[in-house]
Amino acid sequence: MQDYVQELMAQVKAKNPAEPEFHQAVQEVVESLALVLDRHPEYRSAKIIERIIEPERVIMFRVPWMDDKGEVQINRGFRIEMNSALGPYKGGLRFHPSVNLGILKFLAFEQVFKNSLTTLPMGGGKGGSDFDPKGKSDNEVMRFCQNFMSELQRHIGPNTDVPAGDIGVGAREIGFMFGMYKKLRNEFTGVLTGKGLNWGGSLIRPEATGYGSVYFAQEMLGSRGESLEGKVCLVSGSGNVAQYTTEKLLELGAKVVTLSDSAGYIYDEEGIDRDKLAFVMDLKNVRRGRIKEYVEKYPNAVYTPTDPTADYNPLWNHKADCAFPSATQNEINGKDAQNLVTNGVYVVSEGANMPTTLDGVNIFLENRILYGPGKAANAGGVAVSGLEMSQNSMRLSWSREEVDQRLHNIMKNIHSNCVQTAERFGVPGNYVAGANIAGFLKVADAMIDQGLV
Numbered sequence: 287m288q289d290y291v292q293e294l295m296a297q298v299k300a301k302n303p304a305e306p307e308f309h310q311a312v313q314e315v316v317e318s319l320a321l322v323l324d325r326h327p328e329y330r331s332a333k334i335i336e337r338i339i340e341p342e343r344v345i346m347f348r349v350p351w352m353d354d355k356g357e358v359q360i361n362r363g364f365r366i367e368m369n370s371a372l373g374p375y376k377g378g379l380r381f382h383p384s385v386n387l388g389i390l391k392f393l394a395f396e397q398v399f400k401n402s403l404t405t406l407p408m409g410g411g412k413g414g415s416d417f418d419p420k421g422k423s424d425n426e427v428m429r430f431c432q433n434f435m436s437e438l439q440r441h442i443g444p445n446t447d448v449p450a451g452d453i454g455v456g457a458r459e460i461g462f463m464f465g466m467y468k469k470l471r472n473e474f475t476g477v478l479t480g481k482g483l484n485w486g487g488s489l490i491r492p493e494a495t496g497y498g499s500v501y502f503a504q505e506m507l508g509s510r511g512e513s514l515e516g517k518v519c520l521v522s523g524s525g526n527v528a529q530y531t532t533e534k535l536l537e538l539g540a541k542v543v544t545l546s547d548s549a550g551y552i553y554d555e556e557g558i559d560r561d562k563l564a565f566v567m568d569l570k571n572v573r574r575g576r577i578k579e580y581v582e583k584y585p586n587a588v589y590t591p592t593d594p595t596a597d598y599n600p601l602w603n604h605k606a607d608c609a610f611p612s613a614t615q616n617e618i619n620g621k622d623a624q625n626l627v628t629n630g631v632y633v634v635s636e637g638a639n640m641p642t643t644l645d646g647v648n649i650f651l652e653n654r655i656l657y658g659p660g661k662a663a664n665a666g667g668v669a670v671s672g673l674e675m676s677q678n679s680m681r682l683s684w685s686r687e688e689v690d691q692r693l694h695n696i697m698k699n700i701h702s703n704c705v706q707t708a709e710r711f712g713v714p715g716n717y718v719a720g721a722n723i724a725g726f727l728k729v730a731d732a733m734i735d736q737g738l739v
Contacts, residue, residue, distance in 0.1 A: 287320045290330070298339060305388025307615060311395050311640055312339055314647065318722035321711045334730045338398065341391065343367040347437045349415060351430045354423055363434050365413035365441055365449070368394035371732040374445055375411030376401055376668060376675075378452030381459065385416045389615070393452075396639055397668070399725030400661040403700045406672035411447055413438070419454050420574070431462035439467050444475040444678070450671045451480040453614065456526065456571075457492070476678025479671035488674035490689040491667075495637055496530030497690070498666015498697050499610060499658075503635035504538065505701035506656040506717070515539035518606040520631070522546045522599075523613035524570050524577050527637040527664070531610050532563050544601050546613060547577040551601040554580075554587035598622050605629045612637035620645030627653045636660035647718060654715060662700050662721035669696045 298312050316335060323330050345365040353359055364387065367375045377397040380390070390412045398410030415434060419427050442449060451460055460480045467477055474486075481487035490497070504514055517540045521528050524545045532542045541557040545566060554562070565583055569575045581589040590600055598621040602609065609631050611617055615638065618626070623646035626634065634650060635658040636642065642650070642659075650657040670693055677683055684692075704720030707727075713719045 287324055290323070291316050291320055294335065297336075302388070302391070305391060307392040307640070308388045308395065310616075310644060311392040314640075314644060314718070315395075315399065315722045315726070318719040319726055321713065321719065322723055322726065325711075328734070329730050332734055334733055337733065338369060338726075338729065339395070341366050341368045341394065342370060344387070344391075345413075345438075345441050346387070349417070349430065349434045349437070351426075351433045353426050359430075361415050361417040361430070361434075363413070363415045363437060364390050365438060365447070366390045366394040366411055367441075367447055368410045368412070369398045369729060370409035371729050371736060372402060373407035373409050374443075375447035376408035376450070376671065377410055377412040378414075378450045379455045379459075379463075380412070380414035380452040381417045381419050381454030382414070383416055383418045385414045390414060392615070393639055396661050398729060399722060400665045401668055401672075402725040402728045403662055403703065403721060404665050404669040404672060404696055405699065406669060406696075408448075408668065408672055408675075411449070412452075413449055414452065414455070417454075419459065424458070427459060428462045431459050432466040435463040435466040436470065438463075439470050442467075442477055444477050444675070448476065448671070448675060449478055450668070451526075453525070456480075457482060476675050479674040481674070486674075486678055488670060488677055488689055489684070489686040490693060491670045491674055492526060493530040493533070494670035494693055495527045495664050495667030496532070496612065497534045498669065498693060499527070499531055499612070499635045499637040499663050500534040500538065501666065501694055501697035502658045502663040502701055503608060503610070503633055503656075505698055506633060506635070506658055509705065510656070513538070514608070517541070517608050517633075518543060519608040519610060520544045520601065520604060520606045520626075521610045521612055522551070522601055522617055522641075523611075523638065524566055525612075527667075528610075528612040529563065529567055529570070531612050531637050532558060532566075535610075536560060536563065540608070543604065543606065545577055545580070546601055548592065549576050550578060550589055550591035552577055552580045552587045552589050553601075553604060554584065556586060598625065602626050603629065606631050608633040608635070610635055610637055611641035613641065614638055615640045616643050618642040618646045620649060622646060623649040627655065632656060634658065635663040637664050639664065651716060651718065657717055659718045659721050661725060662704050662717060665700055666693050666697055669693060
């Protein structure tokens with residue numbers, strides 16, 4: 287089976303050159319699936335893995351727009367429609383200068399398994415652009431979003447492909463894109479999730495990824511008879527996921543001591559309380575400032591700027607119990623993972639997508655810590671997107687408590703599914719294998735049922 291994995295990875299790298307994040311995502315999944323292929327040769331003969339690796343459709347287009355100075359700007363837009371065996375393509379749009387084909391393919395590939403784990407009828411997709419909303423005026427963002435949607439609209443629909451937000455795409459961007467879709471298609475449908483509450487959005491959607499990541503950590507700790515009460519937590523990022531991860535941790539009695547952005551991180555030994563979190567939310571969501579301003583307001587905290595030459599991230603080198611990487615991919619390398627373990631961290635719940643390198647994952651598994659991989663731990667966001675789709679289809683709106691309860695139940699079910707699947711395939715306690723195998727089995731069976739398409 288090891289020969290098969292090596293041969294498959296060689297093919298993936300040859301067919302998809304210069305896409306290291308995609309190679310990494312595929313390798314992590316394929317290594318877990320060796321356990322399945324031993325027992326189920328039918329998946330191998332049907333080339334299910336090879337078919338899942340290949341996107342059903344890749345859309346790439348130019349996005350011309352005009353800035354406030356009257357200058358013409360050109361960006362590149364993408365949509366990767368990865369797999370629709372379980373339902374319409376579902377996955378976020380990311381606006382960030384780092385966006386390229388390889389990163390979106392890795393995200394779309396992960397999304398297939400993540401959406402499968404939620405048990406909701408959703409396939410996997412991802413999209414976005416190398417446009418950077420940072421430093422742009424509202425009018426510039428609007429003009430870009432409208433031009434982006436003028437092309438994307440011909441490829442999406444409520445029963446075809448339902449994008450959502452991701453890094454750089456929040457309520458503002460979703461609103462501008464939805465308005466353009468509605469104008470061009472002359473229909474009001476649930477084609478995007480993350481919409482405003484008064485025009486089809488769902489309560490708890492902004493909070494869902496962060497809340498879900500904390501609920502998953504709570505379930506992992508519960509399996510050892512522990513809770514989050516009194517735990518010291520490291521959180522990276524300061525956007526939507528990090529903010530609501532912090533909010534839920536505070537609600538459950540934990541203490542959060544770090545937050546970050548691309549320029550650096552803050553360490554507040556006293557803990558980030560509700561007032562400090564409200565300051566961060568205003569700083570990031572309204573004023574769109576940088577996290578270093580936190581120490582100007584709270585001088586007892588320490589700010590450390592990012593050092594691009596360093597081979598580790600000092601944010602992960604503090605004494606703590608739990609870590610919630612909530613920024614971006616590959617923010618924890620092997621050295622960071624070792625630092626976390628050395629400093630007493632024994633719970634890692636990933637709010638970001640693939641924030642840990644393969645070396646880091648192996649260190650977590652070797653030390654048998656409670657490690658919730660992104661496709662399981664951060665599935666709460668897309669789960670509530672699925673609930674938003676249901677509410678749109680039924681033309682109704684559920685209460686905050688009802689959506690939160692459904693989210694909590696979904697995260698509990700994902701946790702128990704990962705635990706039971708890992709045990710069934712002989713790797714008890716391995717949430718990585720449990721998540722990859724449980725997500726794969728549902729998609730694979732659906733693909734076999736639907737024939738060679």
